[in-house]
Amino acid sequence: MMRMNTLRSWMVLTALSWSLAAGAVDITLLPDPVLQERYEVLTHELRCMQCMNNSIADSPVGLASDLRREVREQLIAGKSDDEIRAYMVQRYGNVILFSPPLDSSSAWVWILPGVAVLAGLFIGVRIVRRRSSLVDTDDSSVEAEDAR
């Protein structure tokens, strides 16, 4: 029982230190809760260009904190979310957005899965049709089975 409790308290302590470490990346608090909410959303939408698979909200690198500062200052200056996104895209390209806009260069990413599903359906239907027609025409073996 004693050991169980020790184990449990270690687990709690570990979890606590993880959450503290994660929170330490960005401790920004904006004066207005509405701005704070928009700040949270925006910083999670923008890629940390140095570490690629982190958002600027999750990344401890210097550039991410500079970009967070930029988001913070522009929010306080009254810029809209789209203006801030456009500011980032203008400098870093669409790759800075975790969900890039649908345009001619990214359209195939959306179209291809649909085409693949349709092609799969088409092939599946053809195989089923061919097999069922085989059963219809080739009934000699079926009759032989029945006779047995």
Place this chain on the structure above:
Amino acid sequence: MNRFILPVVIFVALAGVLYVGVRHSPNKSTMVSALLGKPAPAFELPVLGTPGRTIRSTDFAGQPWVLNVWGTWCVECRIEHDALLAIAREQRVPLVGLNWKDEDDAAQQWLASLGNPYVVTAVDKEGRTAIDFGVYGAPETFFIDAAGLVQYRHVGAMTAEVWQREFLSRLPQRGLP
């Protein structure tokens, strides 16, 4: 035989798509600058080692110039430094330094002990000009043409080969002697 054609075609098409995806995945060395063909961002920054003096992006208008983003904290910058010194000796194009998020003392000591390849070094302590240029990791080197447009961006250490292939080739041909 006929029934193998469709699966093979699909396989080849899929392999092609995946190959293109892998080759073009965002990668530190292949990512193209969003500024290509666009005017170089305007800046006015203090000059390293000369208190009170500033340098502006328009100071080099009318001629091609090269901007090299560096910092004393950047390991790759140390690696490319000898290549930059060799480039500076050629005197083909002004090489401007952008000292990114650094300490002035450390930067001046770096240039004093390793040699200074830059005609002038702008100090970007807060990293705002670097953001305007879309810099995401030093070293980065930009080629700006006589019209003030960004024509090329190299990410990572400069080498004689990259300089020859991507920068010298973009300079107007020098008249034969």
